[in-house]
Structure formats: C-alpha cells, structure tokens
Amino acid sequence: MKKTFLAGCLLAAGLAAQAQHEPYVKEKDPLVLQKLEQWQDWKFGLMMHWGTYSQWGIVESWSLCPEDEGWTQRKPAGIPYYEYVQKYEALPNTFNPVKFDPAKWAAAAKKAGMQYMVFTTKHHDGFNMFDTKQSDYKITAPNVPFSKDPRADVTKHVFDAFRKEGIHIGAYFSKPDWHTDSYWWRYFPPKDRNPSYEIAKYPERWKQFAQFTYNQIEELMTGYGAVDILWLDGGWVRPMAMQTAESRSWSKTPVQDQDINMPAIAAMARKHQPGLIVVDRSVHGPYENYRTPEQQIPDKPLDYPWETCMTMAGSWSYVPNDQYKSVNTIVHHLVDIVAKGGNYLLNIGPGPDGTWHDEAYRKLDSIGQWMQTNGEAIYATRSVAPYKDGKVCFTQKKDGSVYAIYLLDEGETLPAVIRFSGIRPAKGAKAQLLGEKKTLSWKAAGDGVEITIPSTVARKGWKHAVAIRLR
Known part of the structure; x- marks a missing residue:
C-alpha cells in the first residue's frame, strides 16, 4: 500500500x-x-x-x-x-x-x-x-x-x-x-x-x-x-x-x-x-x-x-x-x-x-x-438494482427484504418525505425505519415511491444515514 x-x-x-x-x-x-x-x-x-x-x-x-x-x-x-x-x-x-x-x-x-x-x-x-x-x-x-x-x-x-x-x-x-x-x-x-x-x-x-x-x-x-x-x-x-x-x-x-x-x-x-x-x-x-x-x-x-x-x-x-x-x-x-x-x-x-x-x-x-x-x-445483504437513486442507496437480504438507506448530510434533519425511484414495494408491504417500532406510510408516486416521516420521528436527531426496511 x-x-x-x-x-x-x-x-x-x-x-x-x-x-x-x-x-x-x-x-x-x-x-x-x-x-x-x-x-x-x-x-x-x-x-x-x-x-x-x-x-x-x-x-x-x-x-x-x-x-x-x-x-x-x-x-x-x-x-x-x-x-x-x-x-x-x-x-x-x-x-x-x-x-x-x-x-x-x-x-x-x-x-x-x-x-x-x-x-x-x-x-x-x-x-x-x-x-x-x-x-x-x-x-x-x-x-x-x-x-x-x-x-x-x-x-x-x-x-x-x-x-x-x-x-x-x-x-x-x-x-x-x-x-x-x-x-x-x-x-x-x-x-x-x-x-x-x-x-x-x-x-x-x-x-x-x-x-x-x-x-x-x-x-x-x-x-x-x-x-x-x-x-x-x-x-x-x-x-x-x-x-x-x-x-x-x-x-x-x-x-x-x-x-x-x-x-x-x-x-x-x-x-x-x-x-x-x-x-x-x-x-x-x-x-x-x-x-x-x-x-x-x-x-x-x-x-x-x-x-x-x-x-x-x-x-x-x-x-x-x-x-x-x-x-x-x-x-x-x-x-x-x-x-x-x-x-x-x-x-x-x-x-x-x-x-x-x-x-x-x-x-x-x-x-x-x-x-x-x-x-x-448492511450485514448479509447483496446489491439490488438500481443500487442508488439520488441520496438513497438500496440493499437486499436473501429473504427478499429491501432496505432504502437515506444518506444524511452533516447537520441535516430527516426530511418529511423521502422519495426514490427504481424500487417499488409490493402492494401491502410495510415500511419501517430501523430504530423505530411504528410503520411508516408510503405511496406510489409516478414511477417512484414517497415515504412519509412523522415530524416526531424526524426531530429525533438522526445522524449519517437512516435505513427503511421494505417488506
């Protein structure tokens, strides 16, 4: 090296x-x-x-x-x-x-x-x-x-x-x-x-x-x-x-x-x-x-x-x-x-x-x-297309669970809505922010997805990145 x-x-x-x-x-x-x-x-x-x-x-x-x-x-x-x-x-x-x-x-x-x-x-x-x-x-x-x-x-x-x-x-x-x-x-x-x-x-x-x-x-x-x-x-x-x-x-x-x-x-x-x-x-x-x-x-x-x-x-x-x-x-x-x-x-x-x-x-x-x-x-995941859309990266477990990982800038507050394209959860799928027990609401928007983040969750001081499980 x-x-x-x-x-x-x-x-x-x-x-x-x-x-x-x-x-x-x-x-x-x-x-x-x-x-x-x-x-x-x-x-x-x-x-x-x-x-x-x-x-x-x-x-x-x-x-x-x-x-x-x-x-x-x-x-x-x-x-x-x-x-x-x-x-x-x-x-x-x-x-x-x-x-x-x-x-x-x-x-x-x-x-x-x-x-x-x-x-x-x-x-x-x-x-x-x-x-x-x-x-x-x-x-x-x-x-x-x-x-x-x-x-x-x-x-x-x-x-x-x-x-x-x-x-x-x-x-x-x-x-x-x-x-x-x-x-x-x-x-x-x-x-x-x-x-x-x-x-x-x-x-x-x-x-x-x-x-x-x-x-x-x-x-x-x-x-x-x-x-x-x-x-x-x-x-x-x-x-x-x-x-x-x-x-x-x-x-x-x-x-x-x-x-x-x-x-x-x-x-x-x-x-x-x-x-x-x-x-x-x-x-x-x-x-x-x-x-x-x-x-x-x-x-x-x-x-x-x-x-x-x-x-x-x-x-x-x-x-x-x-x-x-x-x-x-x-x-x-x-x-x-x-x-x-x-x-x-x-x-x-x-x-x-x-x-x-x-x-x-x-x-x-x-x-x-x-x-x-x-x-x-992170662990035991594999790449899943399209792997990244804007500030959102994707990983996938062998059981089919997909994670949308939103990259936070230094000092950024988690936004009220996270949007991405390329991954579309199945109808009835649940979205859950890792570290939170409650599920998040999501909807299809054009060719993409919008996930709503409650203000009480967004204000919790998240750092670096947050991961949302979709399954």
Missing part, C-alpha cells in the same frame, strides 16, 4: 477501470466458495499497517524504493540513498511498542461492527511482525527492544485478541521483500521495486526467494491459529505469462518472470487452512478470490466479489496529527460500497508505542452506535 496523491489517484483510477475488464476466474474449491459467501456477509473489516517505519511517521516501506514518485520521497529530503537505507534498517534497534494492547483494538473493532481484520505480518521493507525462522529481520530478534516482551510475537497476539472477539482473521503478506538478498541482491543496486538482478541469469537465487516466500507463508498458516484470508500484496511479483499493461506500468526496468509458484503456495496454505480465501491482489487469475480497489469506490456494482480498502485518515501507516475522515464520510462510504455489493476494509495505522490515535477510537465508537441501529441493512 502507499500514500495516494492526485497523479497517482488518476493513474490508479485508469488502471482500475482497465482491471475491471480482465476476466474474473471463479474459484472451484467448494470450501473456498462457502467461505467467500460468508465473507460477502461480513461487509465491514479493519486493516492495520504497522512496522518499524511508524517511529518516523512516514509512509510504509516505500521510501526505500528508488523510484521518483510522490509516495517514495525520503525525509529529510536530499539524504543520500544508501545512508538512508542504513538508517531505515537500523529502526528495529529502537522499536519498543510497550503500550501494545491488541485486546483494546479488538474490542473497539467489535464495537464498531467490524467482522474481519487484515494485519500486516510483513510489508515490502521485509521487516517481519511475526516470529519467522526464515529471517533475523523481525520483531522477535534480540536487537529489537520489544523482543524481551512476552507479547513480542505481535501477529500472534493480534490474531488471538481479534479471534477472541469473534472477528475473522486475515494475514497481509508482502510478496516482494526488499530486505532479503534473494530479492534485492546487494551485489547490485535496486533500480525500482523489482528484483535488483536478472532472474534469467541467476535462476538459483530466484528459486531461493520462491522457497523463502513459501516457507514464510507456511509459518503463518501453521503457527497462528485459524486464518480466513491470505491477503497478498505486491502484484508486480507474478509470472511472465500473467503480466499485463497494468503490471508493466509499475516497472522502470525490463519486466521479468517473477513466478513464485502460486499454485504450490495456495495448495499448501489450504491444506493447513481449508477454505482459505486467497487474495493475490491485482493478479487477475485463479488466486484472486476477490478484488481490492484501493482508496476508491467503483461507480457501479461489479459482477465478482470485491472489497474497497481505504484509510481512515490520510495515510496507511502512522503519521502524527494525521487528518481523519468524518464519521459521516465513513458511514456514507460503507453504505455506498455495500449497496454496490462490496466489502469495506478500513485502515488504521498504530503508532510507534503500539497505540492508535484517540481519534480512531472516537470514530469507531460513533460508527458502532450507527451500526447498532442500522447493521441489519
């Missing part, structure tokens, strides 16, 4: 539009299909980007990448590259998140109505937030102050805490690893995000990297309890036959055959975790069980499983004094995404001491209050 800037945003939007036309390969494993159906019921999840980079309050990993992009800039500006790398790779020596409290995170996520989570076990910089046996660049290494803490294997403690709250577990794992010598071989300087050497010329080194990746994923699949999602990032790591115009746009150097043998990895992972959802994101093929538009919401429903991953604040990773989205914006995003048939994965970046910004807790608490009343219109 990376920070989003305007130019990057425009490029991403264009590439995403192109990606939507790539054929979706439907999973055949019945256990995976069953889990994927369940995942589509969960709707709302938490993502966390956390690593040694949080100490500097910078974008995760990307400042190591020698590409001249907005999200790869080093701080302070002008520092020589290798001097910067040396300082960056010394960050574990001071990483000591003594206020780490995953139970508090999990309780807040549960209260907010989140039903699954995805945690960064390793980002592109190669620093492992779990007790891997494949590398010494890890949070449990002796040089890391926090390694002396009984909670040092933070991935284990995060997974255990969220699982205890009944929240489903996802493991983010970066396929590229800019620390290991079998990806960025230090004999050659890296020129971009890709391997620093020619794979065809040094095939044994690449085999070492593929085995290293396999071994690390197997550790996560065998030593950390039940895992529901393997969320793989770094889509430029893919076989030559699967390279596309989208993936080639990421390369400053000639495209290489970065085949890590995903069939073997997926088979191994599912042997240990039957029904595991595998998200080889942006690699459009059999191991991309759902797609992940980043920091954007599609214009219309998609005909395959998908999830918008988006930051709660401005950055994926911790930034001091970051600016957080309003609860109104977050709720509107959730409703819009769900009405279009997707899931919403909302990211929070823990700080260097292991805590979240207080603002993150406040946002989750307010979201949870809204979900307590309106979650019925």
Whole structure:
C-alpha cells in the first residue's frame, strides 16, 4: 500500500477501470466458495499497517524504493540513498511498542461492527511482525527492544485478541521483500521495486526467494491459529505469462518472470487452512478470490466479489496529527460500497508505542452506535438494482427484504418525505425505519415511491444515514 496523491489517484483510477475488464476466474474449491459467501456477509473489516517505519511517521516501506514518485520521497529530503537505507534498517534497534494492547483494538473493532481484520505480518521493507525462522529481520530478534516482551510475537497476539472477539482473521503478506538478498541482491543496486538482478541469469537465487516466500507463508498458516484470508500484496511479483499493461506500468526496468509458484503456495496454505480465501491482489487469475480497489469506490456494482480498502485518515501507516475522515464520510462510504455489493476494509495505522490515535477510537465508537441501529441493512445483504437513486442507496437480504438507506448530510434533519425511484414495494408491504417500532406510510408516486416521516420521528436527531426496511 502507499500514500495516494492526485497523479497517482488518476493513474490508479485508469488502471482500475482497465482491471475491471480482465476476466474474473471463479474459484472451484467448494470450501473456498462457502467461505467467500460468508465473507460477502461480513461487509465491514479493519486493516492495520504497522512496522518499524511508524517511529518516523512516514509512509510504509516505500521510501526505500528508488523510484521518483510522490509516495517514495525520503525525509529529510536530499539524504543520500544508501545512508538512508542504513538508517531505515537500523529502526528495529529502537522499536519498543510497550503500550501494545491488541485486546483494546479488538474490542473497539467489535464495537464498531467490524467482522474481519487484515494485519500486516510483513510489508515490502521485509521487516517481519511475526516470529519467522526464515529471517533475523523481525520483531522477535534480540536487537529489537520489544523482543524481551512476552507479547513480542505481535501477529500472534493480534490474531488471538481479534479471534477472541469473534472477528475473522486475515494475514497481509508482502510478496516482494526488499530486505532479503534473494530479492534485492546487494551485489547490485535496486533500480525500482523489482528484483535488483536478472532472474534469467541467476535462476538459483530466484528459486531461493520462491522457497523463502513459501516457507514464510507456511509459518503463518501453521503457527497462528485459524486464518480466513491470505491477503497478498505486491502484484508486480507474478509470472511472465500473467503480466499485463497494468503490471508493466509499475516497472522502470525490463519486466521479468517473477513466478513464485502460486499454485504450490495456495495448495499448501489450504491444506493447513481449508477454505482459505486467497487474495493475490491485482493478479487477475485463479488466486484472486476477490478484488481490492484501493482508496476508491467503483461507480457501479461489479459482477465478482470485491472489497474497497481505504484509510481512515490520510495515510496507511502512522503519521502524527494525521487528518481523519468524518464519521459521516465513513458511514456514507460503507453504505455506498455495500449497496454496490462490496466489502469495506478500513485502515488504521498504530503508532510507534503500539497505540492508535484517540481519534480512531472516537470514530469507531460513533460508527458502532450507527451500526447498532442500522447493521441489519448492511450485514448479509447483496446489491439490488438500481443500487442508488439520488441520496438513497438500496440493499437486499436473501429473504427478499429491501432496505432504502437515506444518506444524511452533516447537520441535516430527516426530511418529511423521502422519495426514490427504481424500487417499488409490493402492494401491502410495510415500511419501517430501523430504530423505530411504528410503520411508516408510503405511496406510489409516478414511477417512484414517497415515504412519509412523522415530524416526531424526524426531530429525533438522526445522524449519517437512516435505513427503511421494505417488506
């Protein structure tokens, strides 16, 4: 993941539009299909980007990448590259998140109505937030102050805490690893995000990297309890036959055959975790069980499983004094995404001491209050045409119940009449505002529907959005 800037945003939007036309390969494993159906019921999840980079309050990993992009800039500006790398790779020596409290995170996520989570076990910089046996660049290494803490294997403690709250577990794992010598071989300087050497010329080194990746994923699949999602990032790591115009746009150097043998990895992972959802994101093929538009919401429903991953604040990773989205914006995003048939994965970046910004807790608490009343219109729903009409979004339960969700502007009072077209309740159907016991009166009006809101109801101080059940 990376920070989003305007130019990057425009490029991403264009590439995403192109990606939507790539054929979706439907999973055949019945256990995976069953889990994927369940995942589509969960709707709302938490993502966390956390690593040694949080100490500097910078974008995760990307400042190591020698590409001249907005999200790869080093701080302070002008520092020589290798001097910067040396300082960056010394960050574990001071990483000591003594206020780490995953139970508090999990309780807040549960209260907010989140039903699954995805945690960064390793980002592109190669620093492992779990007790891997494949590398010494890890949070449990002796040089890391926090390694002396009984909670040092933070991935284990995060997974255990969220699982205890009944929240489903996802493991983010970066396929590229800019620390290991079998990806960025230090004999050659890296020129971009890709391997620093020619794979065809040094095939044994690449085999070492593929085995290293396999071994690390197997550790996560065998030593950390039940895992529901393997969320793989770094889509430029893919076989030559699967390279596309989208993936080639990421390369400053000639495209290489970065085949890590995903069939073997997926088979191994599912042997240990039957029904595991595998998200080889942006690699459009059999191991991309759902797609992940980043920091954007599609214009219309998609005909395959998908999830918008988006930051709660401005950055994926911790930034001091970051600016957080309003609860109104977050709720509107959730409703819009769900009405279009997707899931919403909302990211929070823990700080260097292991805590979240207080603002993150406040946002989750307010979201949870809204979900307590309106979650019925969110969970276990699917998209229903026309999905949206003006300020009203629609969702549908499997039993046929339809929900019309009116999006309230900041400070807006619920109007006396809510109008929409495209959905026509059956004759005699009841309209009920979630959170109210009495039914509402409604009537057909031209090609639309008008629902009357009594003034006593409208004045109750509704926030963000209201959901009306029609059945």
